[in-house]
Amino acid sequence: MKNTRQERQADTRKAILQTALGLVAEKGLDKLSLREIARRVGYSPAGLYEYFDSKEDILWTLAKEGDSRLRRAALNIRPELPSTERLIQACLAYVDFSVHNAEYFIIINSLTTHRASLEEPASSESSYSVFLKIIEAAIDEGEIISRDNFCAEEITYSLWALIHGMGMLRLTQLRNFNADFESINRKAIETFIIGLK
Amino acid sequence: MKNTRQERQADTRKAILQTALGLVAEKGLDKLSLREIARRVGYSPAGLYEYFDSKEDILWTLAKEGDSRLRRAALNIRPELPSTERLIQACLAYVDFSVHNAEYFIIINSLTTHRASLEEPASSESSYSVFLKIIEAAIDEGEIISRDNFCAEEITYSLWALIHGMGMLRLTQLRNFNADFESINRKAIETFIIGLK
DNA sequence: TATAATACCGAACACTGTTCGGAGAAAATC
DNA sequence: GATTTTCTCCGAACAGTGTTCGGTATTATA
Structure with missing residues (x-):
């Protein structure tokens, strides 16, 4: 892998945040789903917990x-x-x-x-x-x-x-x-x- | 039964509303659960749908x-x-x-x-x-x-x-x-x- | 008293956030 | 380069959610 671990970690965090923000803009805050974020970012729901402690943390x-x-x-x-x-x-x-x-x-x-x-x-x-x-x-x-x-x-x-x-x-x-x-x-x-x- | 059907219907509606409002005050809007309302008001979750179309309706x-x-x-x-x-x-x-x-x-x-x-x-x-x-x-x-x-x-x-x-x-x-x-x-x-x- | 309308519930469905154990990949150590 | 450690990631499961449906008592009407 080219990038270092920290860089990839940071990139994934940004991707998750960006996706979540887009979903809020698109469907509203109350329809925001962790599983939908995971789907769009190409992860399993459990995978996101490597980057954030909870949905609220995001x-x-x-x-x-x-x-x-x-x-x-x-x-x-x-x-x-x-x-x-x-x-x-x-x-x-x-x-x-x-x-x-x-x-x-x-x-x-x-x-x-x-x-x-x-x-x-x-x-x-x-x-x-x-x-x-x-x-x-x-x-x-x-x-x-x-x-x-x-x-x-x-x-x-x-x-x-x-x-x-x-x-x-x-x-x-x-x-x-x-x-x-x-x-x-x-x-x-x-x-x-x-x-x- | 003493009361007429309409009266009881209205009373139950009021009880549901009152319970829901109390729960919002107590636990916050995002923790408000239809099942908890039903529990407190002595109904099954499905029973509430005789009085309101949905949680949002409440x-x-x-x-x-x-x-x-x-x-x-x-x-x-x-x-x-x-x-x-x-x-x-x-x-x-x-x-x-x-x-x-x-x-x-x-x-x-x-x-x-x-x-x-x-x-x-x-x-x-x-x-x-x-x-x-x-x-x-x-x-x-x-x-x-x-x-x-x-x-x-x-x-x-x-x-x-x-x-x-x-x-x-x-x-x-x-x-x-x-x-x-x-x-x-x-x-x-x-x-x-x-x-x- | 028979019939129609209402009230209510159990079970199920498709979701949700979160946890846990175990794989596989990457990095660090030797 | 081989081995051990660390990090990623996922499948499965758990407890919770709102809602629907079919059926059963109960009540009101005829």
Whole structure:
């Protein structure tokens, strides 16, 4: 064999994760079956247990990956922009990722419903800490005022709830609803920020 | 037998629903088993099919019930209050119900993830229409101004996203997080409304 | 009282996630 | 290069799932 054992192990893990993610996108999370993953990846069901401890382990790995990508999406904003505009664009990027990578978003939320929060501090505070930093910058620059003891952390939580709800509603209750969500979402975020001045 | 057939049918249906709801609260939605419901209600698994077409039918019925109660929670606000305060309290009631009746909230959102929206117009637009009416009243009274083509429907959607996200985050990512959420949520909603003036 | 409709169950079917023991292949040791 | 150890992978089985079907009591209707 050409590749080393570790490389092949890593490749197989990736293949399993990729297949699982595709199946979630295709058939929905509740129809995701370990046996179907095995079938598509060319293994027996038992064979997968050489690479993951359980089905939940697979989903957990995907959740961490998705969380990391969600974070990067919010982080990848042009830094030369004024901090409020940076905040708005980070929010919009968060919602955009949630909607266009619904598989990840659904997996993340299905797991955290029945467990604690994501372990690693970096991943855990993930998106949250990204927004917190931008908001703190905006406060420093005087573009936002934290009146009424509405501190940076609380503002961050509130904005997080807003954009999280936007993504969630879009994928659930408003799934078949057509509207110019991007424009509406921008107005909503702007409105909230105006209330902070 | 004392009761008529219809009465007994209705009673059994209620018992099944109640048992299912309790099991969701106790063990989580993904651990909900039709056989366990049957065990607790004193029936064989097959027997339940005399009362519901499927397990999903049970959950669907619960989702409609929960949606209706959620709506009533938001509706049950003292009408003599100024419309903005009514709006704030309706929002807080929505979040409060979501958090304290997590079973319902989880069922509603798990179903609408994989289906269309709730059928009946009354239930479907449910909470949405409640908030829409209050917001329209607030606009009429001049307490809120819809600038920038940010119309009543869009404002309603935005507020809905905000409070929906609050409930969702609380039950998932922030499950083990302690804070005075009621006070923070109020400040967040107020901030948004201030942005509408 | 005879007949029709309902309520309920046991058994079976096709699934599910997971475990275990044992093969065969690859790597490490000698 | 031969031998031992480690790693892969699978078949079979277990306990669990939702659902269907045929049959049997029980209840309501005629």
